[in-house]
Amino acid sequence: MNKVENNFKLRVSSTPHIRSKCSVDDIMLDVIIALMPAAFAGVILFGQRALAVLLVSVAACVGFELVYQVLAHKKLTINDFSAVVTGMLLGLTMPSGVPVYVIVVAAFIAIIVTKQLFGGIGQNFMNPALVGRAFALASFPAVMTSFAYQKIDFFQKTADVMTGATPLSDEYIMKTPTIKEHFIGMYENGTAIPGCIGETCVLALLLGFAYLLIRRVISARIPLAYIGSVMLMTWAFGSNASAAAQSPILAVMSGGVLLGAIFMATDYVTSPTTSVGQIIFGIGCGVITCVIRFWGGYPEGVTYAILLMNVLTPLIDRWTMPKPFGYVKK
Amino acid sequence: MLKKLSFKGGIHPKDNKNQTSAKTIETLTPPTELIFPLAQHIGAPCTPCVQKGDYVKVGQKIADCEAFVSAPIHSSVSGTVKDFKMYPVSNGSMVESIVIENDFQDTVDESVKPIDYKTVNPDDIPKLVREAGIVGMGGAAFPTHVKLMPPADKKIDTIIVNCSECEPYLTSDYRVMMEAPEEIVTGIMVVLYRFGIENGHIAIEDNKPLAVEKMKEACKNTPITVDVLKTKYPQGGEKQLIYAVTKRKVPLGGLPADAGAIVINTDTCAAIGRKFMYGMPLTRRIVTVVGTPFSKEVNYKVRIGTPIDYIIEQNGGFVAEPKKMIIGGPMMGVAQFRLDMPIIKATSAILAFTEKEAHIPEESACIRCGKCVEQCPMGLMPLYLYDFAKRGDMDACEKYNVDACIECGCCSFGCPAKRNMVQAIRVAKQNVLTEKRKRAQQERNEQGGK
Known part of the structure; x- marks a missing residue:
C-alpha cells in the first residue's frame, strides 16, 4: 500500500506556514522613496552643496554602522537600509552650508551612540537622526542656525553666501513668505526660503506623505494629530510669536513641522504602537513644539518636541493598552 | 448593496483557491x-x-x-x-x-435509515447527532452534540453556519456549498428545530459569490439568512464570526453560548443534514x-x-x-x-x-511598526507578548491578556521582521492557562477545607 515513497525529508514547524511578503528593507526603501521629493527639492533650492550634505550624511551613517558592526562582531544590518534612512533624515535637517565635520559628528552620535550602543535597529529609544541633529545644534549653534538664501555650489566657500535665520525667528529680515511661496519653498523673485535642506518645500513633503499613506507604511494619525495641535496652539497663543508663526497655516508650513510630523514623529521604533497612543503622541509633539516656539529660547522646537515624546513612548504604550476583544470588567 | 460584515483587525493573505475551487468533487475508491x-x-x-x-x-x-x-x-x-x-x-x-x-461490497448497516426530524422530540436531536458521530470538522473536532446542549441558563437565539472558509487554499466547504446545498440547509433546519428558533445564518465570504447565490437559492422558503462577509482572515474564527453576524462579543473566557449563538462548520452542518436525510x-x-x-x-x-x-x-x-x-x-x-x-x-x-514555499524566513529585530497590534483580531499587543514570552515573564503575559489569544497567526504572518510571534505566545498562553487552573483549584481546595 505504501507505494508513495516516504523518503522525503519533511520540514515541520509551528503555524503559520505562510508569511506576508513585506519585509523591513521594503519598508525602509519606501521611506527612502518618500524622502526623494524633499531631497530633490532641497538640491534644486539650495544647490549642489545640499546634495553634498545629503551624500556625506548617508555615507557617514552607513559607514559608522558598518565599522561598528565589524568591530563589535555583530551581524551586518546595513542591507536593511535603516542607516540610509537615518542618513537622509539627518542631512535633510541640516542647513545647506553646514561644514562636513559637523555632519560626521552628528552621524556618529546618531548611529553609534543612539542606535548601536543601545542594541541596534529597534532598540533605540530616541530617533537617531534627531539626536544627531540636537547634538549638532547644541554644539555648533552658529552653523546650525545660519541658513542660506541662495544656491551654494559644490566647492563654494560658505562665507561668501548670505545667510540668516528662518522665517520663524524674530530676527528674520525678509518678508514673511506667502502660502504659495511656502508650497514650492521659494520667493517669487527666485530666492530660496531659508531653512534646512528638506523642510522648506511643502509640496515635496506632501508628496512623500501621500506615498507613505498609499503604501500603508504609516497611518495618518501621528502627522494629523501633530499638525492639528500645532494649528490649534498657534490659533490660541500665536500672538506671542514672530510674524510667520502667528497664522496657523503658515506656522505649519514654515520650520520643521511637516518634515518632523511626516518623517520623524512617525518613526516606528520611537512612537507608540496603539492607535490611541499615536494620537496622544502627535498631540504631545504639537503642544511641545508650540511651547518652545512661543515661550522657549529657540525659534523652532520640532526636534526637542519629538525627542521628548520619544522618551514617553513606552509609557504611552502602557497607558493605552487596548482592551482585548470581548473584555468584561471584573 | 448589502453591507459586508466584518470585524476589527485581520489580514489578507493570497487566497490560492483557484487551483481547486472550480473542480467538481471526485469520489475516491476506498x-x-x-x-x-x-x-x-x-x-x-x-x-x-x-x-x-x-x-x-x-x-x-x-x-x-x-x-x-x-x-x-x-x-x-x-x-x-x-x-x-x-x-x-x-x-x-x-x-x-x-x-x-475492506470487502468492497459496501453493505450498509440496518441502522442507516432516514429520519424526519420534525417527528423527533427537539430534546432528542443532540442524542441523534451524537449517535452519528458528528464533531466539528473545521479542525478542532469538538463533539457537536455538546454545542447543542448548552447550560440551561444560556439562551440560544442565533445559529450560524460558518461557510467563510477563510483559510487560504481550502475549498472543501465551498464545494459542499456548490454541490450539496440541501444538506447544509437541512442541517441548519435541524439545529433551529432543536432550539425552537428561526434565526439561522449562513455566513459566506465575498470571494465566493457563486456559493452565495447557490445558498440563497437553497434557502428560499426557509427562515435562513445568507450573510456576505468581507474576505479577511480570520473571518471564520468563532468569536470574529459571531461579531460580524450579530455584532455581539463573546466575553473573554466565555463560550459562544454566552453571546446567545452557536457556530457550526459547513461540512459538520452537512453531516447533520445527511444523518436526517439518509440516516448515514x-x-x-x-x-x-x-x-x-x-x-x-x-x-x-x-x-x-x-x-x-x-x-x-x-x-x-x-x-x-x-x-x-x-x-x-x-x-x-x-x-x-x-x-x-x-x-x-x-x-x-x-x-x-515546495522547498521555496516552505522556506522559513530568518527573524530580525522588531522595529515596532505596530502591524501586529493593528492586525490582532483579539486586540492584543503581540510585540510585547512575544518579548515577555521569550523572557519567560508569565506575569507580564497574563497582564497583557495572553489567554485571549486565539492563535490565528496574523501577528507572525504580517510581521516585516519575520518574528515567530504566535509560536512563542502559544506556549506562554498554555503556561498561563495551566497556572490559572492550578490557582483556581487551590482556591477551591482552601475554601473546601474551611
Missing part, C-alpha cells in the same frame, strides 16, 4: 485497509465495541464512549475487523486504532488536495479511515519534491513528518509546499 483511530475528537477517546474478526457494515458503530464530551466512530466500509494497532494521527500522537479490511452517520468527508508538488489539485470525497499516502498515490503522486506537508490550511494546519496516518473527521485538506 483502499483495502482502513484505519480508525479511537480519538478523532476533543474529549475522551472511545473504546472499541467490535472484536477482531467481526464483520462490520457501512455506518456501523465500531467504537464509543460513555463520556459526555466524546463521539462514537463508525465504519466507512463493510469488511472484517483485522487488527487493533497503534497508529499516528495528524496531531503527532500515536493513538490506538481499529484496522478494517459521519463516515466521509471532503478533503482538498492542493499544492504545487501534487500532480493534480482537486477535492476528494474520502472515506474516513483512508490513509493519506494512499490518497496521494491515487492522485498521481508528486511532480516536485514536497518539503512541507500540512494537514489543514496554511494558517492553522499542522505540519506532518510522515504520511501514513489516516484521514480523520477533522482532516479538511492535504497541503503540500
Whole structure:
C-alpha cells in the first residue's frame, strides 16, 4: 500500500506556514522613496552643496554602522537600509552650508551612540537622526542656525553666501513668505526660503506623505494629530510669536513641522504602537513644539518636541493598552 | 448593496483557491485497509465495541464512549475487523486504532435509515447527532452534540453556519456549498428545530459569490439568512464570526453560548443534514488536495479511515519534491513528518509546499511598526507578548491578556521582521492557562477545607 515513497525529508514547524511578503528593507526603501521629493527639492533650492550634505550624511551613517558592526562582531544590518534612512533624515535637517565635520559628528552620535550602543535597529529609544541633529545644534549653534538664501555650489566657500535665520525667528529680515511661496519653498523673485535642506518645500513633503499613506507604511494619525495641535496652539497663543508663526497655516508650513510630523514623529521604533497612543503622541509633539516656539529660547522646537515624546513612548504604550476583544470588567 | 460584515483587525493573505475551487468533487475508491483511530475528537477517546474478526457494515458503530464530551466512530466500509494497532494521527500522537479490511461490497448497516426530524422530540436531536458521530470538522473536532446542549441558563437565539472558509487554499466547504446545498440547509433546519428558533445564518465570504447565490437559492422558503462577509482572515474564527453576524462579543473566557449563538462548520452542518436525510452517520468527508508538488489539485470525497499516502498515490503522486506537508490550511494546519496516518473527521485538506514555499524566513529585530497590534483580531499587543514570552515573564503575559489569544497567526504572518510571534505566545498562553487552573483549584481546595 505504501507505494508513495516516504523518503522525503519533511520540514515541520509551528503555524503559520505562510508569511506576508513585506519585509523591513521594503519598508525602509519606501521611506527612502518618500524622502526623494524633499531631497530633490532641497538640491534644486539650495544647490549642489545640499546634495553634498545629503551624500556625506548617508555615507557617514552607513559607514559608522558598518565599522561598528565589524568591530563589535555583530551581524551586518546595513542591507536593511535603516542607516540610509537615518542618513537622509539627518542631512535633510541640516542647513545647506553646514561644514562636513559637523555632519560626521552628528552621524556618529546618531548611529553609534543612539542606535548601536543601545542594541541596534529597534532598540533605540530616541530617533537617531534627531539626536544627531540636537547634538549638532547644541554644539555648533552658529552653523546650525545660519541658513542660506541662495544656491551654494559644490566647492563654494560658505562665507561668501548670505545667510540668516528662518522665517520663524524674530530676527528674520525678509518678508514673511506667502502660502504659495511656502508650497514650492521659494520667493517669487527666485530666492530660496531659508531653512534646512528638506523642510522648506511643502509640496515635496506632501508628496512623500501621500506615498507613505498609499503604501500603508504609516497611518495618518501621528502627522494629523501633530499638525492639528500645532494649528490649534498657534490659533490660541500665536500672538506671542514672530510674524510667520502667528497664522496657523503658515506656522505649519514654515520650520520643521511637516518634515518632523511626516518623517520623524512617525518613526516606528520611537512612537507608540496603539492607535490611541499615536494620537496622544502627535498631540504631545504639537503642544511641545508650540511651547518652545512661543515661550522657549529657540525659534523652532520640532526636534526637542519629538525627542521628548520619544522618551514617553513606552509609557504611552502602557497607558493605552487596548482592551482585548470581548473584555468584561471584573 | 448589502453591507459586508466584518470585524476589527485581520489580514489578507493570497487566497490560492483557484487551483481547486472550480473542480467538481471526485469520489475516491476506498483502499483495502482502513484505519480508525479511537480519538478523532476533543474529549475522551472511545473504546472499541467490535472484536477482531467481526464483520462490520457501512455506518456501523465500531467504537464509543460513555463520556459526555466524546463521539462514537463508525465504519466507512463493510469488511472484517483485522487488527487493533497503534497508529499516528495528524496531531503527532500515536493513538490506538481499529484496522478494517475492506470487502468492497459496501453493505450498509440496518441502522442507516432516514429520519424526519420534525417527528423527533427537539430534546432528542443532540442524542441523534451524537449517535452519528458528528464533531466539528473545521479542525478542532469538538463533539457537536455538546454545542447543542448548552447550560440551561444560556439562551440560544442565533445559529450560524460558518461557510467563510477563510483559510487560504481550502475549498472543501465551498464545494459542499456548490454541490450539496440541501444538506447544509437541512442541517441548519435541524439545529433551529432543536432550539425552537428561526434565526439561522449562513455566513459566506465575498470571494465566493457563486456559493452565495447557490445558498440563497437553497434557502428560499426557509427562515435562513445568507450573510456576505468581507474576505479577511480570520473571518471564520468563532468569536470574529459571531461579531460580524450579530455584532455581539463573546466575553473573554466565555463560550459562544454566552453571546446567545452557536457556530457550526459547513461540512459538520452537512453531516447533520445527511444523518436526517439518509440516516448515514459521519463516515466521509471532503478533503482538498492542493499544492504545487501534487500532480493534480482537486477535492476528494474520502472515506474516513483512508490513509493519506494512499490518497496521494491515487492522485498521481508528486511532480516536485514536497518539503512541507500540512494537514489543514496554511494558517492553522499542522505540519506532518510522515504520511501514513489516516484521514480523520477533522482532516479538511492535504497541503503540500515546495522547498521555496516552505522556506522559513530568518527573524530580525522588531522595529515596532505596530502591524501586529493593528492586525490582532483579539486586540492584543503581540510585540510585547512575544518579548515577555521569550523572557519567560508569565506575569507580564497574563497582564497583557495572553489567554485571549486565539492563535490565528496574523501577528507572525504580517510581521516585516519575520518574528515567530504566535509560536512563542502559544506556549506562554498554555503556561498561563495551566497556572490559572492550578490557582483556581487551590482556591477551591482552601475554601473546601474551611
